[in-house]
Amino acid sequence: MNIFIIGIGLIGGSMAKDIKRLRPDAKIYGIDTNSSHVEEALALQIIDAKADYDELSSADMVIVSIPVDVLLTELPRILDAVKDDCVVFDGGSTKSLICKTVENHPKRRNYLACHPIAGTEFSGPSAAIENLYDGKTNIICEVEKTAFKLQEKTLELFQQMGMRIRYMNPEAHDKHIAYVSHLSHISSFMLGKTVIEKEKNERDIFDMAGSGFESTVRLAKSSPAMWTPIFEQNKENVIETLEEYIGNLQAFKELLVEDDYKGIYKEMNDTNKIKGILNGIPLNKK
Amino acid sequence: MNIFIIGIGLIGGSMAKDIKRLRPDAKIYGIDTNSSHVEEALALQIIDAKADYDELSSADMVIVSIPVDVLLTELPRILDAVKDDCVVFDGGSTKSLICKTVENHPKRRNYLACHPIAGTEFSGPSAAIENLYDGKTNIICEVEKTAFKLQEKTLELFQQMGMRIRYMNPEAHDKHIAYVSHLSHISSFMLGKTVIEKEKNERDIFDMAGSGFESTVRLAKSSPAMWTPIFEQNKENVIETLEEYIGNLQAFKELLVEDDYKGIYKEMNDTNKIKGILNGIPLNKK
Missing domain, CATH: 1.10.3660.10 (6-phosphogluconate dehydrogenase C-terminal like domain)
Incomplete structure (x- = not known):
């Protein structure tokens, strides 16, 4: 299983740490515009390899943890690049505009709109914490727009991370x-x-x-x-x-x-x- | 050494806990208008005995940790009751009005105006914590108005509790x-x-x-x-x-x-x- 983390900071890095424990067979690839974050994540063994968008077609799961303005431009490009059975989810703190942005994307069913309510005031790969998500709430929006099999595999991971799932519409x-x-x-x-x-x-x-x-x-x-x-x-x-x-x-x-x-x-x-x-x-x- | 704590909550109770360790020979008396607080403090062994104002004449040190409005009426009465070599200090979060209130009290030299910057959002005897004051700042106002020997014995205790002392005028x-x-x-x-x-x-x-x-x-x-x-x-x-x-x-x-x-x-x-x-x-x- 190939898992790509785009934006390797507190949110993406903490996901990677849990995935390493829960999916020992997975290979974790990291993409970040900040090359020192990539090097740091490699040194901290948060990711197994650095990657770029050209390799996204081999991904089974893509975690997008980048600022919500960049998410608006990047999510459509990421969806363009992934294969049919790949799930892409984000961790953005806003949900309406991003859901609207990909509303008519041909691969909308590959996207799961998420907001795990977890974090600290710190950022960057060194801020990543194992078990950050244990006991935390994950808000999922427009779940019905995501392919059922992709929902299923992602929710299984979230539950193993210890998250409580709540469904809500993006406006609420x-x-x-x-x-x-x-x-x-x-x-x-x-x-x-x-x-x-x-x-x-x-x-x-x-x-x-x-x-x-x-x-x-x-x-x-x-x-x-x-x-x-x-x-x-x-x-x-x-x-x-x-x-x-x-x-x-x-x-x-x-x-x-x-x-x-x-x-x-x-x-x-x-x-x-x-x-x-x-x-x-x-x-x-x- | 007889130490009286008037108001046995988070501040006074935490003082008592440190004093028990630092002055094992001291007998700690508790006074509180809330009789359930007195009983609780006895049960928790924060104080050794309950007491009332009539017994204040036997005190060597009186710690007044009560709301700042009650302090205005009680501090003059406490000073009236104590002997010449007894030190009385408070922990109030305001200093101007209390210093003004006892400005001309005949026993002004027995009072040390203090504000230990320590606490939690909890209150009552059960909120008392050992070592609450370790590493914390204690603001002392108008130190020059307190008898030197009484300053000395109180500051020694504060230093043993681990507090950093800062001197300041009440208005500042x-x-x-x-x-x-x-x-x-x-x-x-x-x-x-x-x-x-x-x-x-x-x-x-x-x-x-x-x-x-x-x-x-x-x-x-x-x-x-x-x-x-x-x-x-x-x-x-x-x-x-x-x-x-x-x-x-x-x-x-x-x-x-x-x-x-x-x-x-x-x-x-x-x-x-x-x-x-x-x-x-x-x-x-x-």
């Missing part, structure tokens, strides 16, 4: 993920910015930061090259979540201005129920 | 801590609120949340009883940080509205330097 995916992922990234980046701006004149400020601050700004370490096209493709939903978030922050500020501490207590007390909700979220052990 | 403390702690809590609470509000109609949304969301909303599990008076006492600084944060979020939204993706990339790329800054922050192992 993009709307919901804006709340539970895209907004968190913006809140974290802007919190980091606010504190860094202040720190310019106040050198001691980070000496005072504890683990609470670290947790809240962790996502501000994320890759701008990955996240810019996500925000672009999910612009309308992200703007909506940002407006609601800004509105809630303004209302909290008003309560402070008006010395309404009963109101402030209530806001926090009502939100404490996040405890119960978070208990259901599978977390990275790392 | 309150201004800086608003950025690196108080704002993080509000951003987290309001993020939780925004997503919970959405979830009312969208039951599946949390199935899609990953570890990034969990990290960003972790602080929304914090105690409203502890945090409401902190925001009240640090109102002016907190409002300032909130306005800057809201301004940054609005500017980010505008970049999205205007399709300025170069600008969005730059915002995130500039904030990525938080990586280097965070590497210097001591974190909880828990």
Whole structure:
């Protein structure tokens, strides 16, 4: 079995690590526009060989883990190149535009639209982690448009990786993920910015930061090259979540201005129920 | 040596656990308005005995770890009750108002104004952790107002707990801590609120949340009883940080509205330097 990974970073590299364990007979080929990523992945034994698009015709499975803007141009080319019984799946954080882009592609049935909800704030082959996907949710969109046999072999792999599968249409995916992922990234980046701006004149400020601050700004370490096209493709939903978030922050500020501490207590007390909700979220052990 | 802990929760309880190891001869007394906390602390062997204010005259050291509004009324009463060579210190997240409150107290020299930057989102005696303070920063305000011998014995204990000591005036403390702690809590609470509000109609949304969301909303599990008076006492600084944060979020939204993706990339790329800054922050192992 020949498995090609296009984009060998955290997502693709972690897939490769699990596949090496679960499919010891598979040969894993890596393709990346960043040649140092290819060399690093070879050195780390994440991939067995480097490859290019000309070799895609020999692939049985292609995992495309590249920024969502590049995905729009590359996925049709990849589908053009693969044979009839090859499955191609992605890991992009947006689903509507990509599904629309390949809607009428003659090999649409070879594509499975996926979003495994897993990752860390790090990137590149060295960020790849074995068992990253264990216990995580994988959202699959428009499953009915993928050939049944290809669904079957891919889902078997996902299940062996320990993933929980959820089916959703691309529009619902993009709307919901804006709340539970895209907004968190913006809140974290802007919190980091606010504190860094202040720190310019106040050198001691980070000496005072504890683990609470670290947790809240962790996502501000994320890759701008990955996240810019996500925000672009999910612009309308992200703007909506940002407006609601800004509105809630303004209302909290008003309560402070008006010395309404009963109101402030209530806001926090009502939100404490996040405890119960978070208990259901599978977390990275790392 | 008799050590009294007033308020036996995460902060006071974790102090008690370290003291038991570092001062095996000390007897640790616990005072708490919540009698179930006292019973729990006894059962967990965090304290050796329960006590009340009448017994404070026998104390050599009093650790006051109670919400900052209660601290304002209790600290003067505690100082009234202690003997001349007893040191009283607190762990409050605001420092200006408490220092002002005891400014002219006849036993001002018995008080050391402290803020150990340590904690988790949990509370109560069961949240107490051994070595919570190891590697953490402890901000001490107006150190010159505390009797030298009392400074000395308290700092020796803090150093044995592994804390780094920083000296600061109360106004600078309150201004800086608003950025690196108080704002993080509000951003987290309001993020939780925004997503919970959405979830009312969208039951599946949390199935899609990953570890990034969990990290960003972790602080929304914090105690409203502890945090409401902190925001009240640090109102002016907190409002300032909130306005800057809201301004940054609005500017980010505008970049999205205007399709300025170069600008969005730059915002995130500039904030990525938080990586280097965070590497210097001591974190909880828990």
